[in-house]
Amino acid sequence: MKLNEKELEILGVLEKDARIETADLAKMVGLSIEETESILKKLESDQVIVKYLTMIDWTKIDEHQGVRAMIDVKVTPKQGVGFDEIAEKIYRYDEVQSVYLMSGTYDLSVIVEGNTLNEVANFVSQKLSTLESVVSTTTHFILKKYKHDGIILEQEKKDKRIVVS
Amino acid sequence: MKATKSTYISRTVRELKPSGIRRFFDLAAGMEGVISLGVGEPDFVTPWHVREAAIRSIEEGYTSYTPNAGLLELREEITNYVKNRYHVEYSPSEVIVTVGASSAIDTAMRTIIDPGDEVIVVEPCFVSYSPTVTLAGGIPVPVQALKENDFKILPSQIEAAITHKTKAMIICFPNNPTGTLLNRTELEALAEIAKKYDLLVISDEIYAELTYDDSFTSMASLPSMRERTILVNGFSKAFAMTGWRLGYVCAPEEIASAMLKVHQYALMCASTNSQYAGLEALRNGQGEVEKMVKSYRLRRNFIVNSFNEMGLTCHMPGGAFYAFPSIESTGLSSQEFAERLLLEQSVAVVPGDVFGESGEGHIRCSYATSMEELKEAMKRIKRFIDSL
Numbered sequence: 001m002k003l004n005e006k007e008l009e010i011l012g013v014l015e016k017d018a019r020i021e022t023a024d025l026a027k028m029v030g031l032s033i034e035e036t037e038s039i040l041k042k043l044e045s046d047q048v049i050v051k052y053l054t055m056i057d058w059t060k061i062d063e064h065q066g067v068r069a070m071i072d073v074k075v076t077p078k079q080g081v082g083f084d085e086i087a088e089k090i091y092r093y094d095e096v097q098s099v100y101l102m103s104g105t106y107d108l109s110v111i112v113e114g115n116t117l118n119e120v121a122n123f124v125s126q127k128l129s130t131l132e133s134v135v136s137t138t139t140h141f142i143l144k145k146y147k148h149d150g151i152i153l154e155q156e157k158k159d160k161r162i163v164v165s
Numbered sequence: 166m167k168a169t170k171s172t173y174i175s176r177t178v179r180e181l182k183p184s185g186i187r188r189f190f191d192l193a194a195g196m197e198g199v200i201s202l203g204v205g206e207p208d209f210v211t212p213w214h215v216r217e218a219a220i221r222s223i224e225e226g227y228t229s230y231t232p233n234a235g236l237l238e239l240r241e242e243i244t245n246y247v248k249n250r251y252h253v254e255y256s257p258s259e260v261i262v263t264v265g266a267s268s269a270i271d272t273a274m275r276t277i278i279d280p281g282d283e284v285i286v287v288e289p290c291f292v293s294y295s296p297t298v299t300l301a302g303g304i305p306v307p308v309q310a311l312k313e314n315d316f317k318i319l320p321s322q323i324e325a326a327i328t329h330k331t332k333a334m335i336i337c338f339p340n341n342p343t344g345t346l347l348n349r350t351e352l353e354a355l356a357e358i359a360k361k362y363d364l365l366v367i368s369d370e371i372y373a374e375l376t377y378d379d380s381f382t383s384m385a386s387l388p389s390m391r392e393r394t395i396l397v398n399g400f401s402k403a404f405a406m407t408g409w410r411l412g413y414v415c416a417p418e419e420i421a422s423a424m425l426k427v428h429q430y431a432l433m434c435a436s437t438n439s440q441y442a443g444l445e446a447l448r449n450g451q452g453e454v455e456k457m458v459k460s461y462r463l464r465r466n467f468i469v470n471s472f473n474e475m476g477l478t479c480h481m482p483g484g485a486f487y488a489f490p491s492i493e494s495t496g497l498s499s500q501e502f503a504e505r506l507l508l509e510q511s512v513a514v515v516p517g518d519v520f521g522e523s524g525e526g527h528i529r530c531s532y533a534t535s536m537e538e539l540k541e542a543m544k545r546i547k548r549f550i551d552s553l
Contacts, residue, residue, distance in 0.1 A: 013463060017536065024540060027470035028463040164190040164203035164513055 001046065006031060007039055011048070018052040057153055059145070065115045068097070068142045071124060072106040074135040083107060086133045095123050106138070117141065177299060184292045185519025189503065193513040200542045202530040203513040205341065207405040207486070209533075211442070212453045215404065218445035219438045227437055233429040235262025235413070236440050242447045243413050247398075251373065251383035253391055259421045261428055262435045262443070266371045266399040266412035270335070271297045272431070273367050273395045273414065276424045277333055278303035284367075285326050285334035287318045288521025289489075291341050291369070298335075306331070309523035312491065315480045316343035316523075320354040327358075333365035336384070339372035342520045342529035343489040344465075344482020349382040356387045365420075367395045371412070374403035374454050376484040377462040385415065392417050395424075402485075403454050404446040409439040461486050464532040464539060471543040472530075475550060486533040489517065493526040495553055503528055509552070510545040 003011070009029045013020060026036040043049045058064045075086050083101050090110055091099045098111040110128070114120040120141070129137050145153055186203075193199050210216075234240060240257035248254050263269040270293060278284065278301040286294045288307045295305035308326045310318040323334060336355065338347045347355075359366050368384035385394040399412025412435075416424060465482065472479040472490040479490035492502045499516035506512050506528075517524030532539060 009459075009463060012459070020536075024467065024536075027474075028467040028536075030466045030470065159201075159208070161201075161204050161206060161208070162190065163193040163199060163201045164186055164515060165205045 001048070003048075007043065010036065010039055011043070014049065014052075018054075055148065055151060057145075067114055067117050067120055069112050069114075069120050069124075070140045070142065071110040071112060071128065072102075072138040072140075073108040073110055073128065074106045074137075075108060075133045076135055077107075078133065086131065089131055090128065093123070093127060095120070095127075106136075181296055181299060186292055186515055189507070189513065189515055192504070193507055196507070196511060199507070199511045199513050200534070200538050200545065201513040202532070202534060202539075202542055203515050204531050204533060206407040207402065207457065207533045208535060209405040209457055211404065211406050211409070212446070212450060214449060215406070215442050215446045219409075219442035222438050222441035227441060229437065231262075231434045231437050231440055233434050234258075234260065234425055235435055236437075236444070239440050239444045239447075240413075242444055243415070246447050247383075247396070247415055251370075251381070251386055251396075253383055253385040253396070253415070255415045256418075259415055259418055261414050261421060261425055262440060263399070263412045263414055263428065264432055264435050265401060265407075265410040266369060266397050267293055268410075268428075268432060269397045269399070269412050269414040270294065270367065270369065271300075272424050272427045273397070273416075274298050274301040274303065275427050275431075276420065277365060277395075279332075281330060282332040283328060283330045284332060285323055285364075286521075287323070287334065287336045289316065289340070289342050289517060289524035289527075290335075290337055290520055292519060294335050294337075303332070304330070307521055309521060310340075310343070310345070311523055312480075312527070316340065316345040316489070317347060317351055318355070320358045323355065323358050324362075327362050327364075331362065331364060333367055334359065335367040335369065337369035337371070339376060339381070339482070339484025341372065341485055342487050342515065342517065342524065342527075343480075344485045344487045345480075346376055346379060346381070346483030348379060349387075352382055352384060353387055356384065356390050359393060360389060363393075365393050365395060366390070367397060369397045371397065371399050371402050372485040373398060375458060375461060375486060377458070377465060378481075378483055381484070395420060400443050400446055404443075404450050405457065406439075406442065406446065409436070409442055411435055411439040411443045461532065464534075464536060467536070468530060468532045468539055468543065472546075475543075475547045477546075477550070486531055488530045488532060489524075489527050490530065491527050495550060497553070499525055499528055506546065506549050510549045512542050512545045512549075 006029050022036055023033055026033045077083050078085055087099050095112050097113050100109045102109050112120050124139055240260040243260050244255045274297045280302040282303045283306045284298045284303050286305045286307050288309050298305040306326050308322050310316040366384055373381045385391045385396045396415040400406040468488045469479045469481050477490040479488055499518050503514050503516040515529040517527030
């Protein structure tokens with residue numbers, strides 16, 4: 001699929017601010033509201049825009065539970081289906097947030113989320129490791145999030161410039 | 166404390182008008198919750214790898230003077246950059262690294278002006294041009310680019326202002342405050358006048374990298390113009406490096422070496438660590454410049470379309486990061502408009518008349534501000550207009 005400049009601009013804006021009003025978005029790219037809406041519809045139905053999400057820093061919330069682990073998984077690819085079949089088996093679990101096929105020393109990078117460290121450990125030892133093609137797993141727990149998807153979480157927002165210059 | 170006798174101050178300086186931007190700065194500085202569209206600098210912080218290069222230079226102990234003209238390495242990189250980006254060839258001895266483009270302009274004026282020489286100043290323009298002419302003993306001759314021409318100066322207007330004392334003209338495109346960009350043909354027409362009357366052109370090209378629709382043409386790149394152009398540029402706007410105070414000037418050997426005399430007596434050299442930062446910016450910073458330009462373009466469209474929608478006519482500026490809407494429909498002068506907008510809705514803009522006579526009836530609004538702030542500012546300005 002080839003997108004034109006305006007469509008790419010729209011995606012660029014939405015990637016940074018999914019809540020922007022269509023009227024403002026239209027002004028930014030220099031199109032009418034109707035034209036902008038129809039581009040949005042098209043991008044949504046083509047699943048170029050997959051979903052509009054919110055980035056939340058749950059660690060700020062008292063009593064919030066939750067741990068995240070990145071798991072390096074080595075697997076034996078199967079003839080005919082390669083890595084797709086095992087990837088599919090893994091991503092069907094609700095605990096699994098992301099699955100990526102990787103280059104390098106292992107094959108799949110799996111991000112798992114659970115309420116407690118134990119919960120994630122159990123998932124890895126009882127479900128993930130026991131899958132037929134899985135050869136080995138290495139689990140890394142995330143201790144602190146500094147920057148996520150290009151956003152620094154504790155960013156000072158002060159404008160350091162003088163007011164008029 | 167005893168009051169200083171005003172006679173200690175030179176007549177020239179006493180008679181110099183204080184900057185109109187300064188007045189608004191003082192007015193806005195004490196207020197809370199102001200959204201400022203009055204800032205003449207990028208809202209981006211200097212890219213990290215550039216900051217890091219300066220830090221490294223400090224760590225390695227580069228804390229002494231550089232040659233007066235600037236680090237040779239940097240001047241070489243500037244010649245490459247100017248050649249690749251603007252298609253003009255200079256040797257490093259024709260480049261001086263300055264303390265921002267401001268010092269380049271001041272040095273240029275003091276280098277070329279004899280007492281009584283006239284310099285044509287194309288207005289609206291940055292507030293320093295005429296005062297630097299005056300301080301150098303010259304006479305600034307303002308010529309007004311008009312709104313009906315989208316603030317593009319016409320060659321006939323310049324020609325009409327030329328006398329036997331005219332030495333040079335100073336122009337700035339993309340322009341602060343109007344954002345207007347001249348295309349090659351329009352620039353060529355000005356060049357013809359310069360050649361016909363044997364004038365120097367001081368071309369302030371500080372916004373050269375910030376163009377949004379059409380590409381930029383440097384005055385010095387036009388046929389037979391290199392020899393009569395003092396090309397002023399710098400790092401402030403393109404690389405978001407205003408606070409580093411780093412600019413440069415390119416001029417033919419004879420002019421450059423004369424300028425170097427003035428520069429070395431007045432300034433010695435530009436800040437060493439800023440120069441190391443500049444080197445990194447030129448070598449590896451173009452990707453960030455492109456990202457910033459993309460972001461400015463969207464914000465420009467937003468602000469200009471918003472102004473037009475609320476009934477403030479605004480031409481689409483081709484470059485820089487300023488919108489210059491007309492506020493004539495409100496019946497207020499630009500000073501009144503800006504002052505009341507600040508006091509009633511806490512939005513700071515700069516009244517257009519501080520940039521020259523033909524700026525009256527307009528306000529300069531910088532869109533180098535976050536989208537959140539721009540959206541809020543547009544709401545407040547709309548509210549202000551509706552309240553009139």
